[in-house]
Amino acid sequence: MPLRFVIEKKIPRAQGRAGTLLTAHGTVKTPAFVVVGTKATIKALTPEQVRDLGAQIILANTYHLYLEPGDNLVKKAGGLHKYMNWPGPTMTDSGGFQVFSLGAAYGKELSKITKITDPSFLLSERSSDSELPRLAKIGDDGVSFRSHLDGSLHYITPEKSIEIQHNIGADIIFAFDECTSPAENLRYQEEALGRTHRWALRSLEYHKNSKNGSKQALFGIVQGGREERLRKKSAKVLSEMKSQGGSSFDGFGIGGSFAKEDMSTAVKWVNETLPEEKPRHLLGIGEPEDLFLGVENGIDLFDCVAPTRNGRTGTLYTRKGKINITNKQFQNDFSAIEEKCDCYTCRNYSRGYVSHLFKAKEMLAATLGSIHNLRFIISLVEEMRKSILTDSFFGFKKDFLSEYLR
């Protein structure tokens, strides 16, 4: 078994739980926030800074590393852990999401949450006619797409995605899936979901029959958009899926582009169906209010670029909501970003100084902002875990959100 998961305690009358995930490179106490290191580096931070702020596990990106520097190079370098100097637990996503978003929307950068309200993206992601330029083409066997870096043509199948993830060598890898837009019609959603399930089986077969099958854990990805029936079907199909040798998935990802109000319903449907004893990862979600909903409904792992992206642009988390540290009022403010925060930034620097760094476009701004935001989110998830263990989750949720969202 490349992975073990132990549930320590459950939230009474809810699906949420606190647990421990044991990987080949160390242990993760859950629920846990997975720090995103897209291109085998957490932007603006050293791995030691990431570890020191309490991160237990990081996620690198299959699509990006396949294109640059290339998964074969990462393998030659001794694998992801050694290449990037992160000896702890790691994940790679399957590349599906990026193939359909970056590969499709050549030259554009899109966040998962905004997609749903951005009609231009919905059009560029997939259009039913051939009038619009399309960079990703979906066939039943795989996807051809153009690199967002240089426009070169590539073709990824489920087997290829797994092979790339073998070369990268993370502890947890994901099955190749089609990430559909929730704006697609039902007929397309069903068709895409069928494809995602066929690809999941091919990913599972390929992985479990390889020598990496016993070293790396494989998670299947539940899709199904906003449809209860499809979400539940997807969770059931993937839960029961077995390779010819009888292997099943080691855990599950929940994918898709969620509208804010849909997310917790979709998670609930899915987690009611997924086997309780296996870990569940909600892909691309990381705002405080969403983390509470996810944890409550049984999510063990989250990843999101929001804390680091916000951190690099000066949007910083406080218990009273987000602030934009570049606002003039903070230049003369010599208090910490968040009084109750124990992060390196808050222990050593004032709002005024961080504001100065952003204004002067100094790189340390991004470092200090990312450290604070990541620590804020990670310490929030640590507190959620503690509250589960002490039977006080809902009290903590109420206290935190009443201050944060007021």
Add this chain to the structure above:
Amino acid sequence: MPLRFVIEKKIPRAQGRAGTLLTAHGTVKTPAFVVVGTKATIKALTPEQVRDLGAQIILANTYHLYLEPGDNLVKKAGGLHKYMNWPGPTMTDSGGFQVFSLGAAYGKELSKITKITDPSFLLSERSSDSELPRLAKIGDDGVSFRSHLDGSLHYITPEKSIEIQHNIGADIIFAFDECTSPAENLRYQEEALGRTHRWALRSLEYHKNSKNGSKQALFGIVQGGREERLRKKSAKVLSEMKSQGGSSFDGFGIGGSFAKEDMSTAVKWVNETLPEEKPRHLLGIGEPEDLFLGVENGIDLFDCVAPTRNGRTGTLYTRKGKINITNKQFQNDFSAIEEKCDCYTCRNYSRGYVSHLFKAKEMLAATLGSIHNLRFIISLVEEMRKSILTDSFFGFKKDFLSEYLR
């Protein structure tokens, strides 16, 4: 006395020496390389990273901090040490060099060494007629100049420069000087040098009569271009200069734009004249071959942006000379940047990984490059110091440069 300097050992038949500088915020073993933190931050690094690579003292920039965030704000924040989280020894330059370079060359960025061969800069720096736009205007009382940030008009006198440096609060501050181009004619050099000396005396008077006079050390700046007579005169005048209360400078800077081949001669002239018992800082010099010449000729302190600027752009020091890590050949090279280097970067990352970070425009590239280059230079100066203490300076110099410059 805001500063003590003890010479521990001299190079036989040369002016070079190893010593200890005692400041209000700690001790500096000399010769020492001073790390430049222009805007109260060492670009791309935390203060802890700077300390861990062996830096003993840092230099912030009066001109830049005066414009942004303002010296009064730094004072209000508790001074430079507290504001930027660097508890060790600090310096500020006088702002003279930047007023004449950045203030004059609005919108341009210029390195000290290249100035001499860049005719467009020489013209823009000062022109004898009024046809060219000039942003800095020199009067006998001070300099008016336009901010390179927003074009706003400012006026700095020697007293104002010292007042700004009091507000910033570094352990060692510099007298306000006029930094002339070596391309100026002799008549102008003499005139400017006279002004620099009058400004030095005003800086000395103002500082030593203030309450900060006993807390911060003041260095005078020797100018005089490429002229032996002027350099020696400047060194003599500043050595003998005394305030009305009988105070003299606590140490000396050697300023000016040097051509590579002039530097060591100018330093030699000056240091033959300066009092042996006081520390000497060569301003803006930091390439390995120049450091050897400086140390040999009696320089105790150096500062330069080259290691960090090179580090941010991928030009990295090795014992065999500089390499451009972004070159294709390094992508598949999994050895350390420099085998013999003990820095964080070389201990944990390969050339291939650092190359990938630069190619992918990741911020960690600048961090790892700066750490390596600074450690390379600082460890070189540490070795020079050790070689002085063990009477082997010239042997070390020969060995190092024969490999480095071949």
